Amino acid sequence: MQYASWMEESGESFIGEMLKAAQNPSMISFAGGLPALELFPDHALQRSFQRVFEEQGKSALQYAQTAGHPPLRQWLAQQHKHNGKPVTIEEIAVTTGSQQGLSLLAQTFLDPGDVVFVETPTYIGAIQAFQSFRAQMMMIPCDEQGVIPEELEKKLKLVTPKFLYLIPNYQNPSGKVMGLERRIELLRVAKAHDLLVVEDNPYGELRFEGEKSPNLIELGDNVIYLGTFSKVLSPGLRVGYVVADPDIINHLCQTKEGVDLHSNNLTQRAVLEFLNEGLLPGHIQNLRTVYKERRNAMVRAVEKYLGNEVEMIIPSGGLFLWARFKKITNSFDYVQETIRQNVLYVPGALFYPDGRVTSEVRLNYSCSTPEIIDEGIQRLARAIKG
Numbered sequence: 057m058q059y060a061s062w063m064e065e066s067g068e069s070f071i072g073e074m075l076k077a078a079q080n081p082s083m084i085s086f087a088g089g090l091p092a093l094e095l096f097p098d099h100a101l102q103r104s105f106q107r108v109f110e111e112q113g114k115s116a117l118q119y120a121q122t123a124g125h126p127p128l129r130q131w132l133a134q135q136h137k138h139n140g141k142p143v144t145i146e147e148i149a150v151t152t153g154s155q156q157g158l159s160l161l162a163q164t165f166l167d168p169g170d171v172v173f174v175e176t177p178t179y180i181g182a183i184q185a186f187q188s189f190r191a192q193m194m195m196i197p198c199d200e201q202g203v204i205p206e207e208l209e210k211k212l213k214l215v216t217p218k219f220l221y222l223i224p225n226y227q228n229p230s231g232k233v234m235g236l237e238r239r240i241e242l243l244r245v246a247k248a249h250d251l252l253v254v255e256d257n258p259y260g261e262l263r264f265e266g267e268k269s270p271n272l273i274e275l276g277d278n279v280i281y282l283g284t285f286s287k288v289l290s291p292g293l294r295v296g297y298v299v300a301d302p303d304i305i306n307h308l309c310q311t312k313e314g315v316d317l318h319s320n321n322l323t324q325r326a327v328l329e330f331l332n333e334g335l336l337p338g339h340i341q342n343l344r345t346v347y348k349e350r351r352n353a354m355v356r357a358v359e360k361y362l363g364n365e366v367e368m369i370i371p372s373g374g375l376f377l378w379a380r381f382k383k384i385t386n387s388f389d390y391v392q393e394t395i396r397q398n399v400l401y402v403p404g405a406l407f408y409p410d411g412r413v414t415s416e417v418r419l420n421y422s423c424s425t426p427e428i429i430d431e432g433i434q435r436l437a438r439a440i441k442g
Contacts, residue, residue: 070406077395084432087400089228089287089375090423095346096290097330097339104329105322112325120321122309124150124297128328136281136299137274146302149309152319154258154284154296156312158185161254161280161298164311165218166191173211173220175203177407177416179228179256182221193409196220200369202227202234205241212249219252219280224272225260226374229407229418233372236269243276256282259374261340264348266372273299280304285327287375288340294320295327344373351377353426354419357433365440375422380404381415381440388413390439399435 078085108116123129129148136143151157158181166172168190174182176195186193194215197207203222224234234242246253255272273281284296298308312318330336354377355370368379381387387403394400404416421429 070403074400074402077400080398082398083395083400084398084424084428084435085400086419086421086424086432086436087402088420088423090420091287091291091343091375092346092423095343097335100333100335101290101293101326101330104326104333107329108322108325116322116325118321120318120324122149122313122318123305124148124319125321125324125328128324128331129297131328131331132283132297132299136271138279138299139277140274143299144302147299147305149298149300149305149312150319150324151296151298151312152316153286153291153294154256154282155181155185156294156315156319157282157296157298157308158182158256159188160308160311160315161219162186162189162191163315164307165252171215171217173208173217174409175222175227177229177404178221178409179223180402180406182256183407183409186221187409191218195408195410198230198232200232201238202232203238203242205238205245208242209245209249212245212251217251219254220246221254221256223256223259224269225257226262226371226376228259228374229376229402229404230378231369231371231374231376233266234269239269239272239275243272243279246278247276251278253279254282255279258282258284258287261288262344262347262375263373264344264351264371288336288343289327289330293323293327295323347375347422350421350424350426350429353429354421354433357430361433361437362440375420377419377421378404379417379419381417384415384440386413387415387417393442394436394439397435397439399432399439401436 074087077083128150129145132148133143133145162185166189170191172186172191172193173196174193176198196203196211198204202224226233253272257271273279281299285293358366358368365383366379366381368377371377388405402418404414
């Protein structure tokens with residue numbers, strides 16, 4: 057078959073192979089970015105869907121607006137500010153998960169060869185979305201708070217990218233958080249160079265410690281914000297959204313028309329029913345409590361079974377722990393052995409678009425109990441230590 061050239065270059069999907077391996081009932085997987093199955097508010101969502109069928113059944117099953125269900129967009133607009141100003145419904149588009157938001161941005165903004173700035177390292181799904189449209193990804197050096205503004209400014213003097221993509225809250229994969237002063241300085245640099253910033257925030261509500269910093273879109277112009285209900289409600293619902301200037305929203309909707317016409321009308325209405333019931337804040341608080349316990353369990357297990365063999369970034373929220381093995385060169389080399397030990401992780405190389413060799417790994421703690429985490433890290437230690 058004559059597939060697109062970018063598919064030939066992308067090679068076999070490692071994530072697909074990991075998902076296959078995870079089907080083994082004996083496998084402990086730290087590889088996915090999965091929320092905890094047992095914490096999904098399934099009964100409340102069932103009530104929400106039932107109310108939609110009872111009160112809006114016919115219209116919920118019909119075609120809908122490309123930009124999304126207007127009452128849901130209005131609810132979302134009320135949750136956000138754009139550079140200190142209230143957001144209007146014209147600045148909101150509902151997407152089929154925030155991953156579709158990324159893909160729509162890529163399709164709308166990128167021509168082959170265009171440059172996109174990303175963090176070092178960055179989210180696999182973003183790499184895939186940008187690669188699909190033949191973009192060149194250029195990594196900006198980062199420290200413990202993410203992108204270093206001085207390094208960004210250096211790059212901007214040499215290259216003009218279409219946009220900068222980043223995850224300022226509990227970054228995937230590193231778990232880092234960008235402080236308030238850093239956010240302000242980064243936006244100052246972006247404004248001086250007329251740089252468009254894409255802010256992806258799937259994990260921002262999953263905060264265990266520390267104070268909440270304003271989102272970048274709240275602090276400055278020229279920011280596109282990606283949000284989602286996947287990590288705080290359910291990924292299976294596939295409800296995400298974009299907040300941006302109305303002209304950008306209009307262009308994204310033109311692109312979306314050619315992709316799926318509109319996101320699931322029934323599901324959008326059911327999510328709104330859930331939100332209007334006022335259940336989300338309490339649900340998020342429960343997630344924070346459970347995920348913090350699981351984060352702590354993973355940190356304890358890594359310290360117990362791997363000790364000084366690893367350096368790790370202990371996240372103050374989110375779903376992931378980022379670790380570097382000190383005595384190995386390439387974490388990819390141990391994937392087959394970890395599969396034999398019935399445990400999975402994601403090798404760090406996948407988060408670097410330049411294909412570098414690294415001994416880093418990303419470990420997910422949110423979908424495993426403390427007991428399973430302990431057993432899984434024991435298996436991981438056996439695989440690495442031989």
